[in-house]
Amino acid sequence: AQTVTQSQPEMSVQEAETVTLSCTYDTSESDYYLFWYKQPPSRQMILVIRQEAYKQQNATENRFSVNFQKAAKSFSLKISDSQLGDAAMYFCAYRRYSGGGADGLTFGKGTHLIIQP
Amino acid sequence: EADIYQTPRYLVIGTGKKITLECSQTMGHDKMYWYQQDPGMELHLIHYSYGVNSTEKGDLSSESTVSRIRTEHFPLTLESARPSHTSQYLCASSALLGAGGLSYNEQFFGPGTRLTVL
Numbered sequence: 001a002q003t004v005t006q007s008q009p010e011m012s013v014q015e016a017e018t019v020t021l022s023c024t025y026d027t028s029e030s031d032y033y034l035f036w037y038k039q040p041p042s043r044q045m046i047l048v049i050r051q052e053a054y055k056q057q058n059a060t061e062n063r064f065s066v067n068f069q070k071a072a073k074s075f076s077l078k079i080s081d082s083q084l085g086d087a088a089m090y091f092c093a094y095r096r097y098s099g100g101g102a103d104g105l106t107f108g109k110g111t112h113l114i115i116q117p
Numbered sequence: 118e119a120d121i122y123q124t125p126r127y128l129v130i131g132t133g134k135k136i137t138l139e140c141s142q143t144m145g146h147d148k149m150y151w152y153q154q155d156p157g158m159e160l161h162l163i164h165y166s167y168g169v170n171s172t173e174k175g176d177l178s179s180e181s182t183v184s185r186i187r188t189e190h191f192p193l194t195l196e197s198a199r200p201s202h203t204s205q206y207l208c209a210s211s212a213l214l215g216a217g218g219l220s221y222n223e224q225f226f227g228p229g230t231r232l233t234v235l
Contacts, residue, residue: 001176037226045207045226089158104150104162104175104209105224 002027004094006108013082014116020067021077021111023092029053031097034068034075035105040088048090051075053097079113087115120144123208123227130198131235138193138230140208147212149191150224153177154205166191198234206230 003026013019025034036048051059051068058066063083067076079086089112093105121142130136142149151164152175162175166185180202181195191210195202209224 035223043205043231044228045209047223047225050223091160104152104165105160106162106176107152107160109157109159 002029002032002094002096002106004092004106004108006092006111008111009109010112010114012114012116013079015082015084017082018078018080019082019113021079021090021092021113023075023077023108025073025075025092025094027073027094027096029096033095033097034066035093035095036064036066036075036077037091037093037107038086038088039091039110040085045091049077082115084115084117087113089113121208121210121225121227123206123230125230126228127231127233129233129235132197132199134198136195136198136232138206138208138232140191140193140227141189142191142208142210142225142227143189144210144212144225145188146210146225147188148210149185150209150211151175151181151183151191151193152207152209153179154207154229156204160207164193198232200234202232203234204232206232 005024032053034051038046038048049061063080065078089110091110092108124139147168149166152160153163154160161177163179164183207229208227211224
């Protein structure tokens, strides 16, 4: 079974600074997807960024980027120029590549990100 | 506007009551999911569906049941609620590969139902 580990229950960063959230995972699969989801206090889960395991290039979405280290099974999220609206729970998630099957996501326990004004 | 909806958003109910949590999506997605988010925030998959008349149990055992009679609708039912069922329930949907070019590996989440059983 796959597992996802987020070792930082809470992180705090000053507004406009950069913060990195850690995630490691365990899988025997070679093809899979990794995600970072954001859950603000309103509690609707929003996709932040996605990485396909077969792609060597790290995904980026505006101020959000990942450092994907497949051999180390590490998938960290870097948030640059942190903004107050970035405050939320961040979940790392894994999904195996199942060729169209309906497998769900395996989530980590989340990291609570606090933005200090 | 294409979206995914859950009702009610909040529900406080007594032990032994039967409840149904509603989930509907207007995105035409074939696949739908239910996740349970415990007070410690961790999420676990409890049910999923490939399409109409398809339902499967997820990674976490749950006393709830689901049905999928219509593509857009995926309700979750608890026949007899107990305090151990107190949790946040999140519904999600995603599209099959090749369905009009939609990405099949991204799940869209509803706002959740926060259930409290007294």
